[in-house]
Amino acid sequence: MTAPKRKSRANGEGTIYQRKDGRWEAAGYVLAADGTRKRVRVYGTTRREAADKLTEKIANSNRGLPVATADSTLGDYLTYWLNGVAVHRLRENTHVRYAACVRLHLMPGLGTKKVARLTAKDVRTFLDRLRATCQCCTQGLDAERKACCAVGECCQKQLSALTVTYVHSVLKSALEHAVREDELPRNVARNVRATAPRPRRFRPFTATEARQFLDAARADRLHALYALALRTGLRKGELLGLHWEDLDLSNGTASIRRSLQRTRTGGLTHLPTKTLASERRIALPTECIRSLKEHRQQQDKEREIAGSAWRDSGLVFTTPTGRPLDPANLTRRFRSFLDRAGLRRIRFHDLRHSTATLLLEQGVDLVVIKELLGHAHIGVTAGVYAHVRLRLQRDAIDALGHALGGQDDDLDDPPATAVVR
Template identity: 35%
Template structure:
């Protein structure tokens, strides 16, 4: 039975799942409610985006006289329904800062691959980072691909252009001794349980800050990750769902982690008493001193101070995630298990990130296999070994030999 929905205004749409598992989207056009059903939510989003674009566009495309500025602005508005708020604001900011000022006056039909390549070259010459340039390309490629779908242009001019190569920041990981030094330094920190969870599970910073006590199953020693904190420009900090289905995951905690959380819960009760009426209960495991979501910048300051105290190499908080992954893999935890713990969409992502560790483990693997085979061979009776050797080396006569 479908739930009743409130009547929406002209051009507003809704998407919901029906009891049979299919998805339906509805849109009001000129006072009439039209519907579309599909097997997946993404199909409904595509249909709704297309219909809203056609309904809301405030320009006449006849003769190809639509500027990229007009098109990008409308595409962003209609694309908002299918992307995260943070992604939308990032796309909008890059479009307004780089794309529209330099390419905005160009008609869609006059936009060619060389224009776009020159645009990227100009950005790089002006000192814009490679990552920002590649994000501009993602925006242009996605927007112009939709323009092809609409029939506004016959081909995507952003397709096949040469992009500057992006080299991500090199990850820094700690060894066992450095991890021990850090955890010892963190013993006196209010965030020591947080750091323990970060290193033993490899959770992202936003996931840790978003944890609630209701996510924790004390009996089974498991914690459910189903939200993360994210900063949206103009809206402050807010909780959002993980990007992928694999991001919503359950992690089994060790007894050391559970002990750290029990102690942390006792300490939190004291913090609540001190805060009194100022405490805002959000059920967060790691809130600030008043119960509100912890500001990542404050955590970063505390983390940096501990690095100095422990005389450890300066790394990012996110490198604790890389450290956790390397410790797991170096201690023989299968890659597919590590991938699930980290919440990667597929194991190939884990392999791409940490495949270099396997090269370091090849020598150890060869040593283990050599010892294994040697021990098996040593257990065989001596005569069987000799018989096997004679069987392999003795010549085999396949024809009748003449006597000398």
């Protein structure tokens, strides 16, 4: 009996065979992150799936794009991940922060480790060391001025728990991609418990301070922006990215579609909103509709005064010549405004916290606040304002205690069969 003819492989397809566990494995040679050619293995539930995965890697390699492998060092893999994967999925400013995190912390601490041999213990030891190490000493920050650590007087400038958690999250994201590409069986960084950072403390305006803020803002050129920030909780970038076409003042709504931010390569750039949930339509308070109409009249006058120097950007909030407002300049202007108004200094973002806090204190449902703020998940809203909810719970418990502790002989006890729903 003639043996069945084996299916021939296409040129460059590599080796494909079925494993004992039923999965299909494909292997071939690709350009590695260190410039050499290395053999990679990919897996699939079907022959086609394994072949497609390998074909994609070989195609990228033929285009000169290196493919990280499990026997690469973590430094090589992180370089590949940052420049070949994360750059296409992250906003530019986020990618810059990731790159700084890799360069300053992950490369020096774990860069020489082989990806396949990295263990949870390695990650935990690295994070513990990072938490206890003076960054001035590690990065030589005092070398130029010949002070502090450079002269043997360590300042013990250690990273905050929030920064250590951020470094951990970047490493987890990179290794998660290696798992998705079948380079690693599991993400060892996920098995390490990082110390939970203390939530960032903020002191939003009280109701009295908020009224004082709005009163003082009426005399400011950006009174409509300040009122919109406090009354709706819009982010700074969302406010600066608003176009007149986004506003429907007749029906009292605003469509939040984009954010204005300064990036390293593009300067002032319109970007998508922070998350998909941040792209939303909100109702405008009556006071904001009035102030926005006044602001449009003011902008028309500024256009006439500027003449040929006016640059029509279509933005709601601009410089006196129509150009976009720089977020950093708005921050400085906001601080000066608070000083002139005699109000305590808060961050501009704390206006957003003030909105949510004041709404919670007025008994507004958490779901409504989540939709207004554009949070992706209600857990974010609940987590950020947990301290407010706890205080409201305390007030409710105290009110109940006062009611139960009072004496009222005119009230009868409810019947034993009553059902409380």
